[in-house]
Amino acid sequence: MDFVVATDLEEALDALGRGALPLAGGTDLMVGVNAGQRPDNVVALRRVRELRQRNGQRIGAGVTWRVIEDEGPRALAQAARTVGSPQIRNAGTLGGNVGTASPAGDGLPFLAAVDAEIELTSREGVRTLRWDEFFTGVKETARRTDELITAVVLPAALPGRQEFAKIGVRNAMVIATVACVVTRADDGTTTVALGSVAPTPIRIPEAEELAKTLSDPGSAALDEFQHLVAAGVRPITDHRSTEEYRRHGAGVLARRLLTRCLREGAA
Template sequence: MEFVRPDSLQEALATKAERPGAVPIAGGTDVMVELNYDHRRPEALLDLTRIAELATWSASGGYVRLGAGVPYTRLIDELGDTLPGLAMASRTVGSPQIRNRGTVGGNLGAASPAGDTHPVLLAVGAEIELASARGVRRIPATDFYTGVKRSVLEPDELITAVLLPVAGTAAEQFSKIGTRNAMVIAVCSLGLVLRDGRAGVAIGSAAPTPRRVSGAEEFLAAELPWDDDAPLPDSLKRRFAELVAAATEPIDDVRGTADYRTHALGVLARRTLTWAWDDYRGSVRACA
C-alpha cells in the first residue's frame, strides 16, 4: 500500500483524480481501525494532515467554515460557544486521545449512521463542501447521506469543509445514548436546534442513515409559543416525542434493541426540547 502525502489541496485533488481508490486519512481513528482489522485494503492512503487549510476554521457573515481536518478537541476548545451543538456532540466522541485526532471530515467520510456529529449537522442545516479537480460543490447535509456508510461523495472528491450557522440566539442541544457513561458508540442520538421560529431535529443510529425529522420540525415551528415566555405544556412535548419516535427505523443489534432505540429517542426528544426551550427563552430575553 502506498502512502501519498500531498502538501497542498490542489495536489491532493490531483492525486484523487488520478487514483480514486486512494483512501483519504486525517486523524485515522476510523481508517486505521479498518486497516488493522483488515476490513479494507486500499491501494493507497492519501494523507491530508500536511494540508494546512483543512485544519483551519473561519467565521464570517453568521457562518463558520470549519475545515474538514480540525480535530474535535480544537473544535470544543475554540468553537464551544459559537457552535454549541456540534461541540456537545464532539465531547461524546471516543476518548480524549481520539478527540485529539478525529475530525468532523472523518465522521462524514465514514458516514456511519452512528456517527456522533451527523444529527447536529442535519439539525443546524449545515452544508458540506466537496472538492475535486473538477471544482467545488456544497451539499446540504440532508442530501449528503445516501445509505449505511454511503454518501454522495464521488470517488474523485474530498470533503474539505463544513459550513454551519453561528448559534447566536439559537438554542442547540445534542443528546446521545450509550451503554456506558463515556467512550461509547451511540445506541441512538438526537440533535435539536431552535432558531427564529424554526426548528431543526435529527436522529442518529435509528435508521439506515442519520435522519432529519421534518414532521417534528414543522410541528415545533407551528406549535411552539415563540413569542410567549412560558414553559412548554406537557402535551406539546409528548406530541413532539411521538413524532420523533415515529420517524425512527431502527434495528436490533448488539448495542441495543430497535424498541429501546425508539423509546429512548422519545425520551430524549422531550428532554432536549425542554432544555432547548429554556435556553432559547433565556437567550432571546437576554438580547431583548
Template sequence: MNVHHPTTFDEALAAKAAGAVPLAGGTDLMVEVNFGHARPTEVVSLRRIDEVKEFEGRRIGSGVSWRRIENHGPRALAQAARTVGSPQIRNAGTIGGNLATASPAGDGHPFLAAVDAQIELASVDGRRTIPWDEFFVGVKKTSMADDELISAVVLPDSLPERHEFGKIGVRNAMVISTVCAVVTRDDQRTTVALGSVAPTPMRARRAEEMISAVSNPSDKDLAEFQRLVSDEVRPITDHRSTEEYRRHAAGVLSRRLLERCLR
C-alpha cells in the same frame, strides 16, 4: 502500502483522482486496515495540509479535529465533539473523516442536519457544495464521487439561538451512540435531528412542525412531541440495541433536549 504526504490540497486532489485512499486522523481507516477489511495500496495523508485545518467563522475545514471543535465549535457541535471516543481519538479524529465514514452512529452528523449545513466537496475539476441530506445516501454511503475529497463543512450564516446535543449509549464515555440527537429552538422554530435511528442522519419533520406551532409548550405538547419523534424514526435491532428501545430513547432524548432549549 505507499503513503503520500502532500502539503497542498491540490496535490491531495491529484492523488485522490489517481485512486489513493485519503487518511485524515486514521481513527476509522486504521481500524478497517487492522481488521483486514481494507487493504489500500496507495494512501494520501491529509495531515500536513494547512488548508483543511482552517476553522474560521461558519466554515470548518474537513481536517479540523474533534479536539478543536470541542473547544471552539458551536455549542451543540462542541457537546457532540466531547463525546467522541477518548482524548486521543479526539486529537486525531476529524469532522471530515466522520462524514466520509458516514456511519449511522456518527456523532457529528445530527448537528449538521439540525442546522441544515452544507458539505463542500472538491476534485481536480473544481468545487461543489451540497446540502447534508444529499451527501448521506445510505449506511456508510455518500454521494461523493470517486475523485472527490471533502474540503469543508459550511454552517449557515446564523445559528439557532438554542441548540443542544445528547447521546445515549451503554456507558458514559468511549461509546458508540445507541441514539444521538440535536434539538434547536429559535423563537418558536424547532428542529430535531437524530443519529443511529435510520440508515442516515434524519430530521423528525412532523415533530418539528407540531412543536414549532406552539409558543409555550405544555407537558401535553412535550409528550406529543416525544410521541411523534418515536413514531418517525426508523431504527433497526442490532448488537447495540433493539428497535423498540431506540424508538423509545429517541423520543425521550429529544424531549429532554427540547426542555433544555426552553429553559
C-alpha cells in the same frame, strides 16, 4: 501499500486522481486496516493546512474534535466532547466523521439540524451538497472518489438554542445507541435531528411543526411531541440495541432536549 503525505491541497487532489484513499486522523480508516481491509494507495491529509482552517461558518474537514470541543457551535461542541477519548479527539476530524458516514457518527445530527452543506473539491472544481444530498445510506455518500471533502459549511445564522445528547451503554468511549440534536430559534422555529436510528441522519418534520407551537417546558403537548419523534425514526435491532429501545430512546431524548431549549427561552 503506496503512501503519500500531501503537504497542500494540490498534492492531495493529484493523489486522489491516481486512486488514493484519503487518510485524515485514521481513527476510522486504521480500524479497517487492522481488520485486514488494506487499501493499495493512501494519501495522508494531516499536513494539508487548507483543511485545518476555520473561517466564519466554514469548518475545514481537517479540524479535529479537540478543536471543535472548545471552539465549535454549542451542540457540535457538545457532540465533540462525547467522541471517543482525548486521544481519539486529538486525531479524529469532522471530515473523517462525514467521510465515514456511519449512522452513529456523532457530528452528523448537528449537520442535519442546521441544514449544513458539505464542500467537495476535485480537479474539476468545487461543489457543495446539502447534508441530505450527501448522505445516501449506511456508510454511503454522494462523494466521487476523485473528490476531497474540504469543509462543512454552516448557515450564516445559527439558532440561538442548541442541545446535543446521546444514549449509549456507558457514559464514555461509547458509540451512540441514539443521538439527537434539537435547535430552537427566537421565532420558535425548531429542528429535531437524530442519529443511529436510520441509515442516515434524519429530521422529524412532524415533530418540528408541533414544537414550533410550544413555549411552555411543562406543556402536556410534549407527550405528543415525544410520540411523533418515536414514530418518525427508522431504527434496526443490532448488537448495540433493539429497534424498540432505540425508538423509545429517540422520543425521550428529543423531549428532554426540547424541554431544555424551552427552559432557556423562558429564562
